[in-house]
Amino acid sequence: MSWLSYNSLLVLAGTTLLGAACGLIGFFLTLRRQALLSDVISHAALPGVALAFIVGEWLVPNGQRSVLWLAGGALFASAIAVMICSTLQRLRPLRGDAAFGIPLGGFLAVGVVLFSVVQQMPSGNAAGLESYLFGRAAALSTNDVFLLGGLAAGVLVVCLVCQKELLLVAFDPEHALAQGWPVARLDALLTAMVACICVLALPMVGFLLVVALMVTPPAAARFWTHRTGLMMAVSSLLGMLAAGAGTIVSGMSEQVPTGPAIVLFATLLFIVSAICGASHGWIHRWWSDRRQRSERALDDLLRNTYEAHEAAQDRQAALLPAGHDVAPEIKNAGVEGAGIELPVVYPPHLRETGLQALKRMGTSRGFLRLDSRGKWRLTTLGVQRAKAVVLRHRLIELYLIEHAEFPPDQGDRTADLLEHALGPHTVDELKEILRVDFGRGVVRSPHPLETNAAEAMAPK
Amino acid sequence: MSIFPQMIEQLSTWCLIDTWMVVMAALVAMACAIPGCFLLLRRQSLLADGVSHAALPGIVGAFLVSAWLTHGSGWNFVLLLVGAAVTGVVASVLIEFLQRLRTIHADTALGVVFTTLFALGLLMLRLFADKIHLDPSCIVFGNLEIAVVETWGDSSLPIGVLAGLVTLGLNLACLLLFYKELMAATFDPTFAESQGIPASRVQLLLAVLASITIVGAFQTVGSLLVLGMLVIPPATARLLTNSLPRMIALSMAIGGLSAVLGHALAIAAVGPLLDMAGIAGIEAVSTSGMMTLVACLGLIVAMLFAPENGAFSRMIQNFRMQLRIAEEDLLAVLYRLEESDKPVRTDQLITLVASSSGQPHWRVWAASRQLIRRGQVDGRDGVFHLTESGRMGGQRIVRSHRLWETFLAQRLGLRPEQWHEGASRAEHFITPALRDELAQELETPDQDPQGRTIPPER
Structure with a gap:
């Protein structure tokens, strides 16, 4: 278990700290929709590192190149790349992707040329520059780890201190500008922190994969929550986990390079998040879709029952001679309603399997009840709910016919589609707009109800 | 002072191998110009970046399969092209799938997919290092000096030249066959849809073309460095002209020219220059890097002096x-x-x-x-x-x-x-x-x- 040695544990601590910092900064970066700026910065770091090496060799031949010196070179080149990016953005034909792609390709080319120079220099092969290409965390010395870790912690602190300002700029730069915030300076701060973290993470994951640590954890965090603070925490936690797991695995096996291991763990976490995430994950979506569908079916059942009874009542009232009254069960359905339980009338085209689930759901909500004769009834609560559903449907239908000039037959069908999407607030607004009479709690249907009550009330 | 005689002396050592290298590089650069132009106009140059990273597992996979088929005695160019096409399709389908989720932005999706595939490729390279003899930095940054030595059978024709010819031919064929569709989908996607040209199909065609071009180029300029050739010559041509056929022709010419100049500068200019600066003993630098650098210089010149879009005009x-x-x-x-x-x-x-x-x-x-x-x-x-x-x-x-x-x-x-x-x-x-x-x-x-x-x- 070589990875349990002091040095390995130290490297592990350093990489997890860097992972957390990457996740946090990357969160702001993706929020600002500049995810690929980190790509440009890290590619630009390659010629920066090589240039710093060459200049160092020129100043002090065969000297020791400190990580900090090389990081300084990388930072310098990154700054130039960012400036080139923003210059190119101002050229209309090259705006957008090309403005990122040109410095990417250009700096890569400079880097390759400079690296081929470094390799021909007498001390070039001893430089350990290879680790900047593909990342080798285990090659870091104790001092390097303290240095990188300390700087990463510094960036983390700055980021947390300026959190509010950075969020403001990321969410709504125009608004922030109008409020008098120094948006350009905050943007520059964010870019500078991205550059710092990219450069620090270089020897760990290599310049090609730093982007992954900046982009993947924030993307994964989006599947877990809507809340900004929580998303930030999740993002840095995922970055930390990926960096830690990658370092451990590559420490255990000689053959597994650190950078790819960390990135693949980050992707694994991303996939897990996309499936299990608590707010946008696949399982969550599937489950809430299903619940919504059965909720709609239950509403349809309630409305169908209510309307069937209402139609039956109307028909009986029309047939009976004056002085006679309709059966109390039917009469109470439409008019007085409260305190009366109605036998369930099933809508057509309802599948048997769906029906069982529907009955269970209705019972647990207290809308349905099995009576002593083995028939399903709407409870008083269910009748209340049914009235609300019917009212909502008819308000929409009325609105469509009166204000949107729908032909009456289309109004009904469109209301079928709309009713489940409108919240109670919209229904209140509709009441305001339509100013209908709510004497009975429910308005009359704008179109004749065609339900054959006698047939519909037959037990299913 | 003494730099020009030195450069001419270096250039006088030009031999057949240099010519082959230039031919190889020029073919690749010209092939890149075709998908590059369309990607640039569609403002999707970063898709080229994504695909150039994602091509790595395709290359390694193709090498593994051909090593397995031939029991470790060489590699198969056709398999390589198939591998390229497969990764191109996989990468673009994955990116599109993630974008459809609508939870994350388009460029974030791109970042997630290409870094993952690249990491996968690197891991495969390291794990199967004993089965295939590939150096990661050679694949990623190219090595013309080595590529030119590998020849086709007993002839003196380097395989890289053949690869360049095939990719260029494929690109030209697709350009001629689908010119109308590509143009319509690029300039007026709505009109294209109404004419029955599905945008997603054109997108896939471009991604596959870019992927094949990148893999065809990996020996020569490297699977990553090819990005420069996909973006920079088309950008230069775009600044110089407003017509699509002229833009494609121009960027092919610029690509070819950068290859020639790049190689000449790499072998003759950088060494003497560094010598003057006090760094001695540099023979020749990477041709693939230099050709991209020359293309960059061309872009800077165009940005300054282009007739309509240049800074001076x-x-x-x-x-x-x-x-x-x-x-x-x-x-x-x-x-x-x-x-x-x-x-x-x-x-x-x-x-x-x-x-x-x-x-x-x-x-x-x-x-x-x-x-x-x-x-x-x-x-x-x-x-x-x-x-x-x-x-x-x-x-x-x-x-x-x-x-x-x-x-x-x-x-x-x-x-x-x-x-x-x-x-x-x-x-x-x-x-x-x-x-x-x-x-x-x-x-x-x-x-x-x-x-x-x-x-x-x-």
Whole structure:
């Protein structure tokens, strides 16, 4: 278990700290929709590192190149790349992707040329520059780890201190500008922190994969929550986990390079998040879709029952001679309603399997009840709910016919589609707009109800 | 000093291998130009970046399969192309799938997919290092010096040249076959959809073409460095022309030229230059890097000197407009002075116009010389006089100014102190047709709100 040695544990601590910092900064970066700026910065770091090496060799031949010196070179080149990016953005034909792609390709080319120079220099092969290409965390010395870790912690602190300002700029730069915030300076701060973290993470994951640590954890965090603070925490936690797991695995096996291991763990976490995430994950979506569908079916059942009874009542009232009254069960359905339980009338085209689930759901909500004769009834609560559903449907239908000039037959069908999407607030607004009479709690249907009550009330 | 003889000496060692290297690089660069142009116009250059990273597992996978098929004695170019096409499709399908989730932004999706595939490729390389003999930095950054040695069978034709020919041919064939579809989907996606050209199909075609081109190029310029060739020559060509066929032809030419110049500079120029700077012993630098660098230089030149979009032509356009404004200001002031019959000395007049319009003194002076040269102003005996054509010009400007002031006052209801400022700016951009419209709209006024006569149109 070589990875349990002091040095390995130290490297592990350093990489997890860097992972957390990457996740946090990357969160702001993706929020600002500049995810690929980190790509440009890290590619630009390659010629920066090589240039710093060459200049160092020129100043002090065969000297020791400190990580900090090389990081300084990388930072310098990154700054130039960012400036080139923003210059190119101002050229209309090259705006957008090309403005990122040109410095990417250009700096890569400079880097390759400079690296081929470094390799021909007498001390070039001893430089350990290879680790900047593909990342080798285990090659870091104790001092390097303290240095990188300390700087990463510094960036983390700055980021947390300026959190509010950075969020403001990321969410709504125009608004922030109008409020008098120094948006350009905050943007520059964010870019500078991205550059710092990219450069620090270089020897760990290599310049090609730093982007992954900046982009993947924030993307994964989006599947877990809507809340900004929580998303930030999740993002840095995922970055930390990926960096830690990658370092451990590559420490255990000689053959597994650190950078790819960390990135693949980050992707694994991303996939897990996309499936299990608590707010946008696949399982969550599937489950809430299903619940919504059965909720709609239950509403349809309630409305169908209510309307069937209402139609039956109307028909009986029309047939009976004056002085006679309709059966109390039917009469109470439409008019007085409260305190009366109605036998369930099933809508057509309802599948048997769906029906069982529907009955269970209705019972647990207290809308349905099995009576002593083995028939399903709407409870008083269910009748209340049914009235609300019917009212909502008819308000929409009325609105469509009166204000949107729908032909009456289309109004009904469109209301079928709309009713489940409108919240109670919209229904209140509709009441305001339509100013209908709510004497009975429910308005009359704008179109004749065609339900054959006698047939519909037959037990299913 | 002694650098040129040194360079020529280096160049005189040019041999057949150098020629093959240049041919290889040029073929690749020309092949890249075709998908590169369309990606640039669709503002999807970063898709090229994504695919160039994602190609790595395809390359390694193809090598593994061919090593397994041939028991470790070489590799199969057809398999490589298949591997490329497969990764291109996989990468673009994955990116599209993630974008459809709508939880994450498009560029984030791109980042997640390409870094993952690249990491996968690196891991495969390391894990199966004993089965295939591939150096990661060779794949990613290319190595022409090694590629040129691998020849096709017993002939002296390097495989890289063959690969370049095949990818170039494939790209040209697709360009000719699908030119209409590609163009429609690039410039007017809605129209393309209505003509039954599905955008997603065209997208996939481009991704696969880019992927095949990248894999065809990996030996020569490297799977990552090829990004430069996909983006930079098309960008240069875009700055130089507005027509698509010309843009494609130009970027192919620029790509080919960069290959030739890049190799020449790599073997002959960088070593002596570094020698002068005190770093001795550098023989030749990476040709693939140098050719991209030459393409970059070409782009910088285009950014400075392109006829329409270049920095210099813009500066010239700007200067011309500012000069025109100064000339018009001068004419207008002279016209007003003539109205009140107050002759002013030449130098005083220039100072007056410069201070009232906020323009530098020299520009107003240059404008006055220009007016004299054109015979609109007579500058003898130290006083400026308008000639007949100059009076006509001044009258037009003053008419525009006063009509606009009237409009601002009557129709927009601005306060008196706002009239002059707005009119001084607008007068330079009011055409004769607009003047007529204004006059009609205001019912041909003969006085502006300050009671000055609005001169008639001439």
